[in-house]
Amino acid sequence: MIETLNALVELVEDDLGSDPDVARLATAAGTTEYHVRRMFSSLAGMPLSEYVRRRRMTLAAADLLGDDDLLDIAVRAGYGSTEAFGRAFRSVHGIGPADARRDGGPLRTQPQLRFRLTVEGSTPMDTRIADRPAFRLVGHAARVPLIHRGPNPHIQAHIASLPLSEHVRLKELGDAEPAGILQVSDDVDPDATEGSELTYLHGVALDAGTRVPDDLDAIEVPAGSWAVFRTAGAYPAALQETWAATATDWFPSNPWRLRPGPSIVAVLERADDFSTATTELWLPVGPIGQKEWMGSRSRPVIARM
Known part of the structure; x- marks a missing residue:
């Protein structure tokens, strides 16, 4: 790479x-x-x-x-x-x-x-690979701008607009992994340009055969592999740092590459004020060839000449 x-x-x-x-x-x-x-x-x-x-x-x-x-x-x-x-x-x-x-x-x-190589990566990342059949992401979707650092006020406003009863309903509706209420980013600019629009869906995962209520939005997700990164700490800072580390540490050191598809954040535990949280970041991945893997065995950094 x-x-x-x-x-x-x-x-x-x-x-x-x-x-x-x-x-x-x-x-x-x-x-x-x-x-x-x-x-x-x-x-x-x-x-x-x-x-x-x-x-x-x-x-x-x-x-x-x-x-x-x-x-x-x-x-x-x-x-x-x-x-x-x-x-x-x-x-x-x-x-x-x-x-x-x-x-x-x-x-x-x-x-x-x-771009040059340095050998780093002394901090292990809590990661697993999950193979999932086709499923659906179902909930309430909105178009919002991409923000790299700090809370996204547009996403916060979208979530706040949903009544508490809707959160309870969604949680009861979910019947597939990733479990629980999910934060889904889809249709993201491949360059991940800050300010570009993406589709944010606040919802749950359903098996492919489960009926989707008419009043909910749905994203069809094909079968495939997912890299799942677990992180805990200040929210959303710890999650955003983990997201960045997938590019600087994990992908260059493992025989996987990103594939198109939604990225998913599952909130496993959180403080009442959401200042801290334990989350899982799900990224769609596919295997890479031997040539690319052999050229990606160390952590890449930037040298600005």
Whole structure:
């Protein structure tokens, strides 16, 4: 995976005016575009699309200090108009292209990323692999923005809008694993871009043959394997730290990769004020090939050159 991520960075550099063909690169490496994008965003701290935009604007800023026509610079950076280029440039540097050409800055540079290996992982992760037949996730769904750190107020508002009787009803309805009331994130942007929308479902798991009440939303989940990470501590901080550690520690050290599908959080125990909780994070996974596994035996970190 480390070789694949570095190859992706080189692919970006080879043609900053075009979007990188991640699917082709992933296929050649024996993995999937979904897994490559999710690992990149987790390890780099930004989605691939944001990294490409920052690199384009870094090189465009250097071009602006020369005598090239503004439209030529915009086209080389992958934009069809100076207006679109100007908006992208301002979003990265905080000033417009004309100001940068006149004043020379201030400019924000995005160095080229380099992924390297270090041997770490001294803290064990409480993990198991669960093979599950097809099942359904059933409950109340809403579209909410993705927030990486801290409580998500949109999810909190959605849960708070449900009467207590509905929580009791859902808990009685559940008849499959993961057990209990579940927090489900589905339809997530593969780059996991903060602020992008996802489907959040507050509900339970049902066997595939169980009838779904007409007033509830349902997500059909095909049969497959799941990596289940158990964590306990401050909520949601401990859960979010575990989620990040799956990318930095667990996936590079185990012969599994993410596959498309919902991620599920089962709350096993919690304080009355929800300040602490014991949870299980369920992530859909599939086995990886020997080539990718042999290249992922140590923990990856980022070296910003």
